[in-house]
Amino acid sequence: MSETGDEVRTRAAGGASGLLWWARRRSAALDVTLALLSMVECAFEGRAFAGEADIPVAAGIALGLVVGSTLVLRRRYPIAVVLITVAIIPAQMGFLLSLVGLYTLAASDVPRRIIALLTGMQLVGGLIVVYLDLRSDVGPQLSSDWFVFFAAATLTLSTVVPPVLLGMYVGARRRLVEALRERTDGLERELLLLAERAEERAEWARGEERARIAREMHDVVAHRVSLMVVHAAALQAVALKDPEKASRNAALVGDMGRQALTELRTMLGVLRSADGLPAAGATAASPAAAAERPLAKVAEYAAAAAQREAAAAGPRLGELGQLVEQSRAAGMRVELSVEGEVCGFAAVVEQTAFRVVQEALTNVHKHAGGARTRVRLAYRGTEVAVQVENESPVSGADSGLPSGGNGLLGMKERVTALGGGFVSGPTESGGFRVSAVIPDVTRAGTSA
Structure with a gap:
């Protein structure tokens, strides 16, 4: 039963x-x-x-x-x-x-x-x-028999049908209420799950933003300071022998320091725009609010990131010549070659390619100061390729600058985040090579 x-x-x-x-x-x-x-x-x-x-x-x-x-x-x-x-x-x-x-x-x-x-x-x-x-x-x-039958049927139906119909109505209503209650419970569970996932996405967005800031800080500080150290060493060596060259080196050190400060101020200035974002530990008063707040939080972080990208667009591929000239002024023997038809790429693509070359030259300054270096830039329609290769370093050429081991890792993260390929390692001649190929999805969609 x-x-x-x-x-x-x-x-x-x-x-x-x-x-x-x-x-x-x-x-x-x-x-x-x-x-x-x-x-x-x-x-x-x-x-x-x-x-x-x-x-x-x-x-x-x-x-x-x-x-x-x-x-x-x-x-x-x-x-x-x-x-x-x-x-x-x-x-x-x-x-x-x-x-x-x-x-x-x-x-x-x-x-x-x-x-x-x-x-x-x-x-x-x-x-x-x-x-x-x-x-x-x-x-x-x-x-007559028909009248008796009709009266009997009327009495029987009046005592049997009403309770059955009432019971069916009450049962259907109860099942409907239970179904609605179960659906409400299911929706609450889904909202809680969405809230948890949104919190995870918000945390992931914050982690990505911290990693991006760390890479930017590393690129700006490491390269400029490395050049300043090289020029300071040259200034110390020629200060008494060639005052005119020492003055030029001092001016270069000052220019590089000002450039580094300018880039740092720009980066820190746009970071302050995110100060009003909601705290990570805030909790919602209800499942619906718990789902909406983290989702809004992710959107705010994304908007803030876009704002920072727009405010600090960073260097472009057209500035590689200036980067190479700064390295030459620091005494590095570096050559730049450009292949293919020059065209414009998305800002993030050009900035990533520039940062790869910048970090590679910084590593040459640190570990192979006197080595001959070649920088190749190739435009390939829907992608851009860069390669920095230095010859075997001169004995004792290490500048003594500290290395955290994050430069190559940061370059790889930048490139792979855009769907590109990154390879680095020593060459057969005893030098070192850094290569990166970065696609531009927007140009690929346009050409298709």
């Missing part, structure tokens, strides 16, 4: 306030009250049935009490209760039992075909008993 859906779900949830198969104590009190009323009714009807069936009155009353008491099982065994009402139809007892039993059956999760079958049995049995009872009371001489 089957319980109602509400009872099953409450018991599955382990409701502590229930009693036996009842989810709530007031449900148990209601069923017990209905069962007592049904027992009283069936006892009176059983006494009348005993007189008609010529059986002891005590047996009829006992039968009525037993039959009426089964109503207490209506939530647990609704099918059994209805079958009992069908079985006692000839005894003409259990009117309340029939009404409540049919209502409970129709409101439960019992399959519809079983509800229809039991309702049909109740209708047929009730129709036969009522027809025979009316026929014997009215008599064939006072009315």
